[in-house]
Amino acid sequence: MKRTVPLIICSLTGFILIISWFLPAAESWGEKVTHWFDIVAAFAFVLGGANLLKIHLQKISNRRIGWGYSAVTLTAFLVTLLAGLFKINVNPSMNYPAYSWSGNYLDEGGLLWWIYEYLFVPLSATLFAMLAFYITSAAFRAFRAKNIEASILLFTAFLILLGRTYAGSLITSGLPDSLAFLRFENLTIIIMSVFNLAGSRAITIGIALGVVTTSLKLLLAVDRSYLGSD
Amino acid sequence: MVQHSIIKSCCKSVVVIATLLLLITEGYSAEPSPVEKKTSIQPAKNITIKDYPGDLGTSLIIEWELSEDDQNDPKKSFVIAYEVYRKTEKTEYKFLSQVTYQKNFYRDQECEPDKKYWYQVIAIGKNNLQSIPLESLNPGIPILQWFDSRRGWIGILMLFSCSLVVYFIWIARKGKKLKIRKIAGLDAVEEAVGRATEMGSSCLFVPGILDVNDIQTIAGITILSHVAEVTAEYETDMIVPTCRSLVMTMAREAVETAYLSAGKPDAYNEDDIYYLTDEQFGYVAGIQGTMVRDKPAACFYMGAFYAESLLLAETGNSIGAIQIAGTAMPSQLPFFVAACDYTLIGEELFAASAYLSGEPDQLGSLKGQDYGKLLCAALIIIGCTFATLSSLANHYQWGTGMESSFSSIQTYVSENILGEKGFRP
Amino acid sequence: MKNSSLLWLVIFLLAGGYLIFRTSHGDMGISYVKVTTISPEKSNVQWTQYSKASKKEAGEENVQFSWSRTIGLWVAALSTLAIFSFLYGDNVFYKISESVFIGASAGYAMAVGFWDGIVNLLLRNLTPGLMRESIIPSIPKENHADWFFIIPLILGVAMLARLLPKGGWIARWPLAFFIGATAGFRLVVFFHADFIIQIQSTILPLIVFTDGSFDWQTSLKNITIIIGVLSCLVYFFFSVEHTGIIRPISRLGIWFLMITFGAGFGYTVMGRIALLAARLEFLFSDWLWLIDVE
Numbered sequence: 001m002k003r004t005v006p007l008i009i010c011s012l013t014g015f016i017l018i019i020s021w022f023l024p025a026a027e028s029w030g031e032k033v034t035h036w037f038d039i040v041a042a043f044a045f046v047l048g049g050a051n052l053l054k055i056h057l058q059k060i061s062n063r064r065i066g067w068g069y070s071a072v073t074l075t076a077f078l079v080t081l082l083a084g085l086f087k088i089n090v091n092p093s094m095n096y097p098a099y100s101w102s103g104n105y106l107d108e109g110g111l112l113w114w115i116y117e118y119l120f121v122p123l124s125a126t127l128f129a130m131l132a133f134y135i136t137s138a139a140f141r142a143f144r145a146k147n148i149e150a151s152i153l154l155f156t157a158f159l160i161l162l163g164r165t166y167a168g169s170l171i172t173s174g175l176p177d178s179l180a181f182l183r184f185e186n187l188t189i190i191i192m193s194v195f196n197l198a199g200s201r202a203i204t205i206g207i208a209l210g211v212v213t214t215s216l217k218l219l220l221a222v223d224r225s226y227l228g229s230d
Numbered sequence: 231m232v233q234h235s236i237i238k239s240c241c242k243s244v245v246v247i248a249t250l251l252l253l254i255t256e257g258y259s260a261e262p263s264p265v266e267k268k269t270s271i272q273p274a275k276n277i278t279i280k281d282y283p284g285d286l287g288t289s290l291i292i293e294w295e296l297s298e299d300d301q302n303d304p305k306k307s308f309v310i311a312y313e314v315y316r317k318t319e320k321t322e323y324k325f326l327s328q329v330t331y332q333k334n335f336y337r338d339q340e341c342e343p344d345k346k347y348w349y350q351v352i353a354i355g356k357n358n359l360q361s362i363p364l365e366s367l368n369p370g371i372p373i374l375q376w377f378d379s380r381r382g383w384i385g386i387l388m389l390f391s392c393s394l395v396v397y398f399i400w401i402a403r404k405g406k407k408l409k410i411r412k413i414a415g416l417d418a419v420e421e422a423v424g425r426a427t428e429m430g431s432s433c434l435f436v437p438g439i440l441d442v443n444d445i446q447t448i449a450g451i452t453i454l455s456h457v458a459e460v461t462a463e464y465e466t467d468m469i470v471p472t473c474r475s476l477v478m479t480m481a482r483e484a485v486e487t488a489y490l491s492a493g494k495p496d497a498y499n500e501d502d503i504y505y506l507t508d509e510q511f512g513y514v515a516g517i518q519g520t521m522v523r524d525k526p527a528a529c530f531y532m533g534a535f536y537a538e539s540l541l542l543a544e545t546g547n548s549i550g551a552i553q554i555a556g557t558a559m560p561s562q563l564p565f566f567v568a569a570c571d572y573t574l575i576g577e578e579l580f581a582a583s584a585y586l587s588g589e590p591d592q593l594g595s596l597k598g599q600d601y602g603k604l605l606c607a608a609l610i611i612i613g614c615t616f617a618t619l620s621s622l623a624n625h626y627q628w629g630t631g632m633e634s635s636f637s638s639i640q641t642y643v644s645e646n647i648l649g650e651k652g653f654r655p
Numbered sequence: 656m657k658n659s660s661l662l663w664l665v666i667f668l669l670a671g672g673y674l675i676f677r678t679s680h681g682d683m684g685i686s687y688v689k690v691t692t693i694s695p696e697k698s699n700v701q702w703t704q705y706s707k708a709s710k711k712e713a714g715e716e717n718v719q720f721s722w723s724r725t726i727g728l729w730v731a732a733l734s735t736l737a738i739f740s741f742l743y744g745d746n747v748f749y750k751i752s753e754s755v756f757i758g759a760s761a762g763y764a765m766a767v768g769f770w771d772g773i774v775n776l777l778l779r780n781l782t783p784g785l786m787r788e789s790i791i792p793s794i795p796k797e798n799h800a801d802w803f804f805i806i807p808l809i810l811g812v813a814m815l816a817r818l819l820p821k822g823g824w825i826a827r828w829p830l831a832f833f834i835g836a837t838a839g840f841r842l843v844v845f846f847h848a849d850f851i852i853q854i855q856s857t858i859l860p861l862i863v864f865t866d867g868s869f870d871w872q873t874s875l876k877n878i879t880i881i882i883g884v885l886s887c888l889v890y891f892f893f894s895v896e897h898t899g900i901i902r903p904i905s906r907l908g909i910w911f912l913m914i915t916f917g918a919g920f921g922y923t924v925m926g927r928i929a930l931l932a933a934r935l936e937f938l939f940s941d942w943l944w945l946i947d948v949e
Binding site: 021022023024025027034037040041044045046047048049051052054055058066120123124127128130131134135137138139141142153157200203204205206207209210211212213214215216217218220222223225226227 | 284285286374375376377378381385388391392395396399441443445448449451452455456474475476478479480483484487488501504505506507508509510511512514515523537538540541543544547558560563564565567568569575576577579580581583584591592595596598599602603606
């Protein structure tokens with residue numbers, strides 16, 4: 001019962017959605033289920049939030065190493081959550097001024113907007129910017145090419161990088177027209193439109209087959225690991 | 231006398247030059263161009279109305295031949311647009327929409343099934359000129375289709391591919407042994423967990439940053455259950471920070487079952503699988519911190535990743551962990567390949583669960599996947615063969631019959647079997 | 656005290672002194688706002704709206720110094736530096752920023768999930784009248800309750816059964832529903848878009864004639880693409896050992912894949928550098944006012 005009913009639900013839902021794709025009357029069911037998922041994911045936030053509170057409160061109460069940071073996390077979490085749920089400092093909408101809750105939760109001037117603008121965005125952008133350093137260190141590691149495959153990867157990356165810069169165009173600008181295809185910017189186009197295209201297409205086809213097989217295994221209950229035990 | 235003749239010849243020259251100038255500059259005067267001289271405009275021709283295929287009977291396609299005054303070159307074209315009008319049995323013609331010049335069709339999506347609609351098309355020219363309306367004599371009737379015939383061939387191919395998978399699962403269940411080649415990244419799982427055990431360290435498993443409505447996440451969690459069995463056997467801690475609450479729920483179920491299967495239910499600690507945050511970079515900041523402080527000896531990244539893939543992989547490198555990654559995000563594969571010890575490329579992520587389980591029916595599904603690739607190769611080879619023959623026949627003029635046969639076969643494969651037309655002619 | 660600690664202390668003191676000096680002279684890190692009083696027509700309600708103003712507008716009427724935005728600017732700048740400090744090593748500043756980031760982003764996601772998921776999707780469709788009277792007055796009066804949305808409500812509540820000590824198994828039902836839906840939906844979508852359409856795009860003539868003559872460049876390009884796709888597919892074969900004739904074809908396939916990965920790698924480098932440039936611009940322009948001051 002605890003496993004059988006979910007397996008039946010899983011299979012039925014999946015096969016109904018597969019068939020619905022071929023029936024114009026039912027074509028939008030997949031999109032509808034996506035909206036439903038967004039709603040259930042919002043309910044599931046309660047589980048995540050409860051877990052977050054539990055983990056950090058336990059750390060604080062047991063005075064484990066780093067409990068101070070847990071206190072910071074919880075404070076930030078609760079302040080942000082309350083600011084968003086209660087639309088603190090958010091003005092009503094211009095079109096409906098009599099309705100005090102009509103403003104958007106992220107309107108400029110609100111507390112959630114402040115947290116988003118001055119904490120969330122800069123921190124996200126900075127972590128994103130760290131990639132510049134990490135991509136360089138990854139490239140330096142790849143420079144120690146130990147085999148042909150790594151050498152091909154490195155060489156291609158180098159060509160593409162140069163082809164996308166002004167310096168690259170300048171280096172090979174002296175080549176005659178008969179050898180124009182060897183200019184970095186043209187080599188970049190050839191690599192992207194031929195070799196990269198072929199490889200990407202094969203990866204995509206393989207992924208599609210993988211998705212089909214995995215989906216079938218789930219729908220036919222061959223793979224049940226997501227369900228847990230009885 | 232001489233002076234008089236000089237003056238006379240000068241005057242003649244002036245007259246000649248002035249006449250010449252007048253003649254030359256006549257082309258640059260403000261005389262109207264041929265396009266601007268037009269006072270009437272040719273209408274569109276041969277209007278047809280067809281039912282739009284594969285819908286709920288809410289669309290009709292109106293097609294017409296372009297007006298003779300409609301040219302590709304905007305400077306030469308007198309037509310600038312076409313206006314489409316519609317009427318029903320109960321209403322008169324009402325304006326529906328306008329399409330630009332050189333466009334000879336319009337899809338009306340505001341119809342009701344089995345209702346009659348008449349259309350007229352008016353060519354609109356420069357200087358606000360309009361052509362006489364081109365009216366449809368017969369009405370168009372949208373029909374509700376229960377089955378989208380454009381997807382007929384896709385259905386057949388999908389059924390065939392799925393049947394292959396099901397067939398090989400069935401064959402494997404019957405006891406036939408199937409050979410699977412080695413996948414280095416998956417063979418290294420036990421080695422990685424063993425290394426963590428020897429070092430007295432933990433394992434870290436990151437199931438991606440998307441939710442359970444992504445198939446890569448589901449694939450990642452099925453791999454998690456197998457890795458959890460190994461860590462249970464080795465009695466090594468495994469931390470699983472998750473990015474979504476539902477993923478945390480599902481991961482807990484999977485790991486608990488794995489520990490149960492390994493006979494170590496007491497070793498399971500649900501707090502090892504915890505929710506961090508939904509936000510991409512908040513999540514990776516938390517994992518980076520965990521990696522640098524707890525220093526796991528083995529890191530597994532299995533699922534959907536975006537830009538944070540490189541952050542994770544490089545941080546793992548900095549702590550000297552053995553890293554096994556797998557994703558079906560083509561844009562992130564280069565970074566995992568460059569930075570991790572082993573990478574499962576695309577399809578290998580989906581094959582991993584079957585490979586690690588070693589169960590016959592799971593391995594049978596891999597065989598079915600391979601036959602899917604054979605189908606793909608066969609379609610490509612057939613299509614390319616006919617495309618090449620069509621090109622050769624067209625160039626060397628092998629005869630109208632041969633040219634059209636090869637061309638038809640190639641077109642049918644491309645547009646019907648693999649394209650949008652499906653069963654429609 | 657270690658030499659490195661002493662060095663860091665000196666650096667912090669010097670930097671801190673520099674920042675204090677410049678800030679006290681009003682040369683950096685100040686935010687201004689334009690104050691507008693909003694009085695919608697036919698309403699007694701009025702409020703003050705603050706919008707960002709540039710440094711050039713300071714001194715104008717209705718433009719004033721903003722404490723909250725100035726503090727926010729400093730918080731953003733110092734958090735940025737704290738995150739960058741991780742490149743040197745784990746430290747207390749990074750740990751604080753990380754903790755704040757995790758907490759704030761989790762809270763933000765939940766707030767967004769509540770308003771966009773529960774209120775705007777569920778309650779808007781289940782109780783449009785109530786929502787129109789309270790939170791979403793823009794809902795048209797002709798909208799009626801869509802009772803299909805009872806289903807996600809039931810599934811959502813079933814999900815919460817996970818919190819109960821013995822009711823956890825009920826939570827499997829909504830999970831199973833969405834896993835089944837995902838599997839079914841993705842199967843057809845991936846098969847169509849990533850299998851069929853990719854094959855269709857790969858059907859190319861191997862011999863191409865352009866303007867009546869053999870076009871060797873396009874022909875070579877097409878042949879290379881087809882060989883590349885087929886050899887990569889051979890690499891991905893699982894049920895065949897890569898020996899014999901398969902081995903060289905598979906090797907060719909992996910070379911194509913390495914070119915693909917190299918191309919992807921090289922293509923992304925400049926984009927990542929641009930991200931760093933954007934953050935440095937924020938620090939030097941918006942905070943320190945050393946470049947492009949508006």
